[in-house]
Amino acid sequence: MDICQAAKSGIGECREMTGVLYGLGVGPGDPELITLKAHRLLKECSVIAYPAPDDGQSFARSIVASYLKPEQVEIPIIIPMRAERFPAQNVYDRAAQEIASQLDAGNDVAVLCEGDPFFYGSFMYLFERLSAHYTTQIVPGVSSLMASAAALGRPIAARNDVLSVIPGPLDDDAISRRLERGEAIAFIKVGRHFERIRQLIDKAGLTSSAGYLERVSLGNEKIMALEEVSADEVPYFSIILIYKGAEDWIGKLSMLGVGEPADTVHV
Numbered sequence: 593m594d595i596c597q598a599a600k601s602g603i604g605e606c607r608e609m610t611g612v613l614y615g616l617g618v619g620p621g622d623p624e625l626i627t628l629k630a631h632r633l634l635k636e637c638s639v640i641a642y643p644a645p646d647d648g649q650s651f652a653r654s655i656v657a658s659y660l661k662p663e664q665v666e667i668p669i670i671i672p673m674r675a676e677r678f679p680a681q682n683v684y685d686r687a688a689q690e691i692a693s694q695l696d697a698g699n700d701v702a703v704l705c706e707g708d709p710f711f712y713g714s715f716m717y718l719f720e721r722l723s724a725h726y727t728t729q730i731v732p733g734v735s736s737l738m739a740s741a742a743a744l745g746r747p748i749a750a751r752n753d754v755l756s757v758i759p760g761p762l763d764d765d766a767i768s769r770r771l772e773r774g775e776a777i778a779f780i781k782v783g784r785h786f787e788r789i790r791q792l793i794d795k796a797g798l799t800s801s802a803g804y805l806e807r808v809s810l811g812n813e814k815i816m817a818l819e820e821v822s823a824d825e826v827p828y829f830s831i832i833l834i835y836k837g838a839e840d841w842i843g844k845l846s847m848l849g850v851g852e853p854a855d856t857v858h859v
């Protein structure tokens with residue numbers, strides 16, 4: 593999709609002869625789970641930007657590290673990891689300025705986004721700041737949600753099931769309401785909220801239909817029954833999938849790595 597919001601909205605202007613800004617989905621972790629388009633752009637863009645925590649390595653960069661070349665300019669966007677300082681608007685203001693300088697110089701910039709850029713991705717903060725002024729393309733990626741269903745060996749939703757995605761930081765009442773009326777449910781941003789979420793799922797009588805997954809598609813991926821999870825070891829990169837939709841056969845499926853082994857081969 594080619595977007596210059598300026599052209600559509602009349603706000604700002606799409607400058608001529610500038611570089612193109614790409615929001616590049618790089619998938620959930622396995623370097624093979626990136627699209628051919630993302631792979632091509634990773635090689636072609638002279639500037640690569642990516643979010644990185646202030647206390648470690650960039651996950652998005654680590655996924656594509658083997659595809660990067662030394663001559664590419666890298667712009668790490670250092671994000672403070674403490675919740676109370678997020679979203680760090682000044683971090684994105686500064687990053688947007690740095691990226692804008694590269695675009696003004698005619699360089700194409702790929703911003704790496706773990707999973708898909710428009711599915712709860714932090715790329716949105718840059719999109720908001722830059723897409724009115726520069727030609728911007730979003731390259732969708734394999735979302736962690738899709739990779740989780742594949743790893744669990746159970747469809748997320750079928751026919752007319754309504755899928756609810758619940759961010760872990762929501763308060764108890766909001767989560768319980770959604771659990772009650774949900775059909776197919778995915779919890780993201782589980783991490784430090786795990787124990788609270790587990791208790792709410794239990795209260796709703798849904799523990800047996802919940803699958804827990806962490807670091808999906810990476811070498812240290814784990815898939816477990818909810819009651820087996822040790823709450824103090826749950827990482828940020830974890831997801832809980834619940835199915836209570838209309839398809840009985842899905843509800844009865846044995847989840848890979850959870851309970852009885854299924855016949856399905858896990859690749």
Ligand SMILES: C[S@@+](CC[C@H](N)C(=O)[O-])C[C@H]1O[C@@H](n2cnc3c(N)ncnc32)[C@H](O)[C@@H]1O
Binds near residue numbers: 711735783806810
């Ligand atoms: C801010 S959201 C970003 C989602 C991402 N844009 C996507 O499309 O998957 C971060 C959440 O995605 C989930 N997540 C991302 N990658 C994951 C992985 N490899 N394994 C398990 N969960 C993951 C976790 O719930 C994490 O807290």
